[in-house]
Amino acid sequence: MSILEYSSPTSFFLNVDHFNCMTTSIEIYFCKDCNFSTEWTILFKKHAKRHKNPSNEDCTTIQKYICEKCGFKTHFSLVWLKHSQNCSKNKKTWYKCDQCKNQYRYETGLRRHKASKHSIHEIIWYECENCPYKAKEKRYLKRHINSHHFDDQNMELFRCMLCSYKAKFNSTLSSHVMTRHLTKQNIKWHECQKCPYKTKRSSNLKQHINSRHLDGQDIKWYECDTCSYKAKQKRCLKSHIITHHLDERDIKWYECQKCPYKAKLKTTLRDHAIARHLDEENIRWYECDKCSFKTKAKSNLKQHVNARHLDEKDIKWYECKECPYKAKQRANLRSHVKARHLNKLN
CATH class of the missing domain: 3.30.160 (Double Stranded RNA Binding Domain)
Structure with a gap:
């Protein structure tokens, strides 16, 4: 298996599916001639060259590129160029x-x-x-x-320079760098115009709008051919089909390398590995900013916030069609329907 080092800053803002980084430690580079420090090798090398030129009085200052439309700042000219081309305030034609x-x-x-x-x-x-x-x-x-279907042994993998993460696709690694290692001032946030929600990915914002703010007639439903299930996201329908309707012979099982556990979905195996086998120091905790709650799963944090801290007017209620019952979580509504109304519906 060959490993490729990734170093192209132009891909930072690609938005694709991602995997969890198993470490949060970042190597810091310190200058031996002054108090300058940075996490970026390219900036450190750029800074080191300044000591060779006596005309540079303030060697700790590195040029920043600033977007005139929104104020976005970066040390990288190519990142600035990529941002400028896609800046929402600079785009007029749809x-x-x-x-x-x-x-x-x-x-x-x-x-x-x-x-x-x-x-x-x-x-x-x-x-x-x-x-x-x-x-x-x-x-x-x-x-x-x-x-x-590609044999990992024969595939060139792209490796993150800041942690042990590696990916099959350059774009996937770009997404990893953006979500795990970019400093807050370099993150391009995608903000919802109808609520305080914001995300690092445009695809997540699209999913949020479809889930929270679209009228029923405007939603594009993905419907199952085998049962009455339907979903707002194609990936949810795909997971449903694999979980409930795919023949056992056609299932590609994802097996745990540390125990006999296996799963039909890669995300399920990932959650299992984080919950059961990850060392305490390598766990990435998702912490609530309003109380002491923390969890290993991002979805659990979302459920906690919805259940404990969301204003009544911002809650999306899942309502039962058979009785006045309503729930903050779809899973609770499903459990209610199975327990109370399944015999009636059948």
């Missing part, structure tokens, strides 16, 4: 679909949307030779094969 309410920043996105959702021509599917997976675009099939 490409709107003439057949639905979708809109895109780039014309290529609109073309893909129309070809996928509104084309009158028969869809050309790209099918995987190893499993039932199929995709409308060749790039998605390629990514699927690399993720699920």
Whole structure:
């Protein structure tokens, strides 16, 4: 297995699926000639060159690149350039679909949307030779094969320079660096216009809006072909199918390397590993900023905040269709329906 070191700052703001980093320690570089320090090797090397030039009076100052539209600051010219190209305050043109309410920043996105959702021509599917997976675009099939069917021993992996994390895709590593190692002033936050929610990923903001703020008629539901289940997110439908409807022979099991445990979903195995096998010093705790509660799972923190600290007006209630019962968590509503109304519904 070969390892590639990642060093391209231009990919910091790509938004893709990610994995948890198993350490929070960051190496700090200290200058032996002055009190300058930094976590970035590229900045440290840049600073060291300043000592060789006697004309530099203040060697502890490093140039910052500032966005004129929103005030975003960075030490990297390429990060500044990438940010400037995508700064929401600098973007005026949106490409709107003439057949639905979708809109895109780039014309290529609109073309893909129309070809996928509104084309009158028969869809050309790209099918995987190893499993039932199929995709409308060749790039998605390629990514699927690399993720699920490529032998890790023959694959070049991208390694994080700040911790032991490594990834199959450069873009996945970029997301890891952005979420785990960027300082707060260098993070580009994606903020909801209707509530205080903010996130480091535009994809998370989109999911939040779909889940919390869209009217029922505007939601695009992903429906199961086998039962009445439907979801607002495609990945949730995929997890449902794998968990409830996939034939045992077609399931790709994710096995724990430290015990006999195995899971149908990679995320379930990851949660198991964090809960059961991670050393105490390597656990990343998710802490509540309003009380002493902390947890190993981000989803548990979200449930805690919703249950304990959210204002009544901000709570999204899950209401039972058969009685006045309502719950703050969908799982509680499901348990209620099974316990109280399942016989009636059947």
